[in-house]
Amino acid sequence: MNLIESLREIVGSSGFVAEGDAEPLLTDWRGRYRGKACAIVKPSSTVQVAQVLKLCAELGIGVVPQGGNTGLVGGATPSEAGDAVVICLARMTKIRAIDTGNDTVTVEAGCTLQQIQELAASVDRLFPLSLASEGSCQVGGNISTNAGGTAVLRYGSMRALVLGIEAVLPDGRIWDGLRGLRKDNTGYDLKQLFIGAEGTLGVVTAAVLKLFPALHSRATAWVALDSADAAIELLARCRAVCGDALTSFELMSRSQLDVVYEHVPGTRDPLDGQSPWVLLIELADPSNDAPLQAMLEDVIGAALEAGLALDAALPASAAQAAALWHIRHIVSEANVRCGISVTHDISLPISQIPRCLATTEAKLIEAGLVDGARFLYVGHVGDGNIHSIVLFPHAAWARVSDADARVDAIGKVVNGTAVQYGGSISAEHGIGRAHRAELAHYKSAVEIDMMRAVKHALDPDGRMNPGKLL
Amino acid sequence: MNLIESLREIVGSSGFVAEGDAEPLLTDWRGRYRGKACAIVKPSSTVQVAQVLKLCAELGIGVVPQGGNTGLVGGATPSEAGDAVVICLARMTKIRAIDTGNDTVTVEAGCTLQQIQELAASVDRLFPLSLASEGSCQVGGNISTNAGGTAVLRYGSMRALVLGIEAVLPDGRIWDGLRGLRKDNTGYDLKQLFIGAEGTLGVVTAAVLKLFPALHSRATAWVALDSADAAIELLARCRAVCGDALTSFELMSRSQLDVVYEHVPGTRDPLDGQSPWVLLIELADPSNDAPLQAMLEDVIGAALEAGLALDAALPASAAQAAALWHIRHIVSEANVRCGISVTHDISLPISQIPRCLATTEAKLIEAGLVDGARFLYVGHVGDGNIHSIVLFPHAAWARVSDADARVDAIGKVVNGTAVQYGGSISAEHGIGRAHRAELAHYKSAVEIDMMRAVKHALDPDGRMNPGKLL
Numbered sequence: 039m040n041l042i043e044s045l046r047e048i049v050g051s052s053g054f055v056a057e058g059d060a061e062p063l064l065t066d067w068r069g070r071y072r073g074k075a076c077a078i079v080k081p082s083s084t085v086q087v088a089q090v091l092k093l094c095a096e097l098g099i100g101v102v103p104q105g106g107n108t109g110l111v112g113g114a115t116p117s118e119a120g121d122a123v124v125i126c127l128a129r130m131t132k133i134r135a136i137d138t139g140n141d142t143v144t145v146e147a148g149c150t151l152q153q154i155q156e157l158a159a160s161v162d163r164l165f166p167l168s169l170a171s172e173g174s175c176q177v178g179g180n181i182s183t184n185a186g187g188t189a190v191l192r193y194g195s196m197r198a199l200v201l202g203i204e205a206v207l208p209d210g211r212i213w214d215g216l217r218g219l220r221k222d223n224t225g226y227d228l229k230q231l232f233i234g235a236e237g238t239l240g241v242v243t244a245a246v247l248k249l250f251p252a253l254h255s256r257a258t259a260w261v262a263l264d265s266a267d268a269a270i271e272l273l274a275r276c277r278a279v280c281g282d283a284l285t286s287f288e289l290m291s292r293s294q295l296d297v298v299y300e301h302v303p304g305t306r307d308p309l310d311g312q313s314p315w316v317l318l319i320e321l322a323d324p325s326n327d328a329p330l331q332a333m334l335e336d337v338i339g340a341a342l343e344a345g346l347a348l349d350a351a352l353p354a355s356a357a358q359a360a361a362l363w364h365i366r367h368i369v370s371e372a373n374v375r376c377g378i379s380v381t382h383d384i385s386l387p388i389s390q391i392p393r394c395l396a397t398t399e400a401k402l403i404e405a406g407l408v409d410g411a412r413f414l415y416v417g418h419v420g421d422g423n424i425h426s427i428v429l430f431p432h433a434a435w436a437r438v439s440d441a442d443a444r445v446d447a448i449g450k451v452v453n454g455t456a457v458q459y460g461g462s463i464s465a466e467h468g469i470g471r472a473h474r475a476e477l478a479h480y481k482s483a484v485e486i487d488m489m490r491a492v493k494h495a496l497d498p499d500g501r502m503n504p505g506k507l508l
Numbered sequence: 509m510n511l512i513e514s515l516r517e518i519v520g521s522s523g524f525v526a527e528g529d530a531e532p533l534l535t536d537w538r539g540r541y542r543g544k545a546c547a548i549v550k551p552s553s554t555v556q557v558a559q560v561l562k563l564c565a566e567l568g569i570g571v572v573p574q575g576g577n578t579g580l581v582g583g584a585t586p587s588e589a590g591d592a593v594v595i596c597l598a599r600m601t602k603i604r605a606i607d608t609g610n611d612t613v614t615v616e617a618g619c620t621l622q623q624i625q626e627l628a629a630s631v632d633r634l635f636p637l638s639l640a641s642e643g644s645c646q647v648g649g650n651i652s653t654n655a656g657g658t659a660v661l662r663y664g665s666m667r668a669l670v671l672g673i674e675a676v677l678p679d680g681r682i683w684d685g686l687r688g689l690r691k692d693n694t695g696y697d698l699k700q701l702f703i704g705a706e707g708t709l710g711v712v713t714a715a716v717l718k719l720f721p722a723l724h725s726r727a728t729a730w731v732a733l734d735s736a737d738a739a740i741e742l743l744a745r746c747r748a749v750c751g752d753a754l755t756s757f758e759l760m761s762r763s764q765l766d767v768v769y770e771h772v773p774g775t776r777d778p779l780d781g782q783s784p785w786v787l788l789i790e791l792a793d794p795s796n797d798a799p800l801q802a803m804l805e806d807v808i809g810a811a812l813e814a815g816l817a818l819d820a821a822l823p824a825s826a827a828q829a830a831a832l833w834h835i836r837h838i839v840s841e842a843n844v845r846c847g848i849s850v851t852h853d854i855s856l857p858i859s860q861i862p863r864c865l866a867t868t869e870a871k872l873i874e875a876g877l878v879d880g881a882r883f884l885y886v887g888h889v890g891d892g893n894i895h896s897i898v899l900f901p902h903a904a905w906a907r908v909s910d911a912d913a914r915v916d917a918i919g920k921v922v923n924g925t926a927v928q929y930g931g932s933i934s935a936e937h938g939i940g941r942a943h944r945a946e947l948a949h950y951k952s953a954v955e956i957d958m959m960r961a962v963k964h965a966l967d968p969d970g971r972m973n974p975g976k977l978l
Contacts, residue, residue, distance in 0.1 A: 224932055230700035274608065388611070469695060491966060
């Protein structure tokens, strides 16, 4: 019996993706990476995943796990070689348990993030992970990429939200690590290896996730600032006054806002000034009557008096607050309309952000890499994550002769400077295919050696998501 | 040149522990584990640690890292064989950096927890880890044991408080993973392996730790309950109303309180009743005027009305609150005065706590293992960690013929039942020498295999803290 027949026997005809339906699974959603596969299967249970992996182990075939295929670094797209089996987890959508007494939910890897959010809301709880792609990204992918998003400041990234996982190892054995424990000091915390491993150590099939109290009060502010330094000082003040109620602390440069206002009809700045930087701050609390608005008015009032903030708008209604968040959420779309964005997903020690950005701009200008381009910044300053964007309006981009080399050269400056300032070249998007070569460049030899040793320990044949990460 | 001479050359005479001074470092502080060593060194820098490890690698000698020697499972005590070098980190006490803009501090492994707490307080910040041994335990040990304590409910265990580490690998290479980043998705999160590894993968020499806003408001309550179930329901209510302000949620059984009141002069119950369970709840907030007292009164008032709580005392002063915490903190001492405690450090899914405890008691009674003993419970219910204690008053213990076998048999029932209910046999104390055999019994073969593979990947000769954990 050959591979295809054996696979079809394991997953059934409904779990086998016909050639005509394969295209969306062989291309990332932005169309930047394309690949081939010797087969694509959609198992419906952990046992089926285990059988598929056992078969692939026997035949020495590579395996590419795929969740919602919403990644930005090509981590879920197989290589051009077409010598691997793609395992799509989309049919594994069971909710295995809800335990409100333990504030946990046990779910299969194919559940979408939005399903989990709605499930939590249905029992008056919050699952705090929040991403642009939440309607289609899957929990298994969120785990395998250690997903971030807008609530990391308060709740941490996916790593902090996972209590246990179930995974199938490269040889087909099932590891049941589905513990719902907040304290467990019994040896190496193996789940930590699978979180953020981008499918290179095995296939995550289920997880126990933490739930939090649902948030019933909210307050929002739009604050105009003179400098990025002021944002960092205001962050410290907000944390000291608002404590854990501080849920979002998003920084945008005026240059980024201008692109939104120019290209997205109906958007307008809530303030008249032209401050170089703007913060969008949100507080939230589980109780219905937390005095968040007063708290926010106090801290911003003091910042205005101290000259730390230039101006501020506190929306009076949920609709007004939503209009502010719309400006934040629409930045990527606005940038696409404006031109070609060379984007970087860096993170930094928060204190280093202003100096690092200034140094980077100076280097890019000096190197002559950014003629006609704009520097845009938008990011989750509260957790040190800045999306640093060099935007070439279409006319300027038309003058760039070798696009790939230019993108590469800009990336080297932006990422290299970030690393100099103690930062990371991939705060939340991961490595995948996109940054694999850079990883080896920026990590120390010792760290790469350790990563290789761990990879070899759990996937000695190197068959799990080959060509990604390492 | 022999081992001793070479070591002395590396660490200098002030870093070499003479035989006469060795005893305290070869015995755990409770005197339960004793060992021997071929040498004990106290390096003063990471480079010295690296040189020691390189030398040991060349000579094929084992290495036992030791912090404050405050552990409960013998993890820092060398074996009787005397064939290993003990590396004591006590002289590595530098504060390498304080970054209030990033809310981080970079410290060497030998700093005591209390030093870090005081350092944080000096810049109006909080380092939230809090343990009974905080005056003498060291950061390196806190990391290597993933220390827990009383603030895990809100801030997580040590794992959640470490952003980066520096470690010396078994071959003497230094891994500089001292990043101060809240988001960093660039491959396997290697620091997670060292956190909780009990020194079996290398020697942690420094770390970047997260700081939080200092807490300036506080409210405390003592709540009488009819059942452990009521505690769990009240936990959900507190979380929904108080959100992240909920800092401690400690449960004690009446049997435990009785032992305190009987054996610690000056202690008395703040309430008249004899409720079978009592909760000690604390809220805290960074702001000076957070309405915590009102919040706590509201949630407890509602619980009293609903019949969920029997009675409650809300201390009117900090001194009164301290008296309540004294009862909580003095339990171990009270138990020692009363008799012999067979203690277990289990954790459970919070929802399973009441049933697991009841089942365990029934099994212990049925097995005839607890004649004359009392069942005491004290624990951090908010994070599922219960210290389950079978206390034999001295008279009852005198009737136990084979003490070791009895302790063993009781442990099998308590831990075995915890595992049946999805729990852990070591919530925060770790494995060390004490629970090594049990670990292999309670973990699945797949998990043990994975742990061994990871160990072998990073410490192929098995020289790091031999005889511990695995």
